[in-house]
Amino acid sequence: MRLRSAVNLADVREAARRRLPRPVFDMIDGGADDELTLARNEAAFREIRLRPRVLADVSAVDPAVELFGRRVSLPVLLAPTGGGRIAHRRAELAVAAAAAAQDTVYVQSTVTGYPLEEVSRAGGGGLWYQLYLPSTREETRTALDRVAAAGYRVLVLTVDTPVFGGRERDRRNGFGLPVRPTPGMLLHGASRPAWAVEFLRGNLPTRRDGRLSAWATQRQILASPRPVTWADLAFVRGLWDGPLVVKGVLRSEEVPRLLDSGADGVVVSNHGGRQLDGVQATVEALPAVVDAVAGRVPVLLDGGVRRGTDVLKALALGATAVLVGRPYLYGLAAGGQAGVEHVLELLRAELLRAMALTGSRTPGDVDRGLLLLPGG
């Protein structure tokens, strides 16, 4: 499967599977424990049926939405993901450039293969930044000053990783970041020579451009996930002037306190099924969160979005936009920036078609009446 002949996201995943050594593919593709939540995220979308509206004039369909004062041409954002540099040499730089070219938003992760200033430049500024809390308040202050100085507009605080989930594929593969040249890894690398050559070109230690230090930082962060408390949220709110979004919310009961604490948006997320296995699918959690938020701030969703109809379903349930994680990493692995853009183009084409076929000219026309939920 080549990227250019990939007609949907499943094809792009297959292209990535063929390009990447098994442990690298599994690191991206896998979830926690039995991967129940990973599977459930996608299955729950498939169980929702559509009730199309007919006789609407859909000669001009526009999926653009507004988020924190910026028009985004597509309600599909690129979720923060760490470790992209093992999938492709240009990693975050390629993803940021793809998001800019497709006029959507990239959320740059704390876990990164390139300095956040470089990623910001590659994306033309105005990106969002996802924060994993450093260990001290002083470091948090310094980190946020740096994020703001680099031109990031929106801060996303991820709150669902007090400890890491049990990624059993990684343990079975003996895989960890940064990638070490173990005999097993060399063997896997040899089975994917195109990837291996790229990886070596992109990651050979050089003192000049600080590539090694990027990996060292990554290792540090990966070694120390830590709980984020309500007090931390208040502290971060006090430091960050721009919009603050909390990522990893599933319980509607927590919404009032989140909004009182100054959250300007929430992401309904279970970390793509990589943290606590057995939690509900995000699209199942979405309606109650939307009801609790009651239109006061944008609600976003990620997890299991693989089709334009999935985007439509999330919008119909009240999400302002969705994010995708793995799909664009598959695209990145298979074709760098062009691969990420291909994924966004496929989702854009599918969403436009789904909107036209449900009589929806804009996301404002997409409402719960278009859906038949499981159980009626």
Ligand SMILES: Cc1cc2nc3c(=O)[nH]c(=O)nc-3n(C[C@H](O)[C@H](O)[C@H](O)COP(=O)(O)O)c2cc1C
């Ligand atoms: C390889 C990988 C790395 C990730 N790294 C991060 C991260 O650094 N920070 C974060 O908030 N979420 C991270 N996530 C979670 C994503 O932001 C997102 O919640 C998830 O991928 C959405 O599900 P999807 O992959 O089904 O689209 C990661 C996900 C993957 C697959």
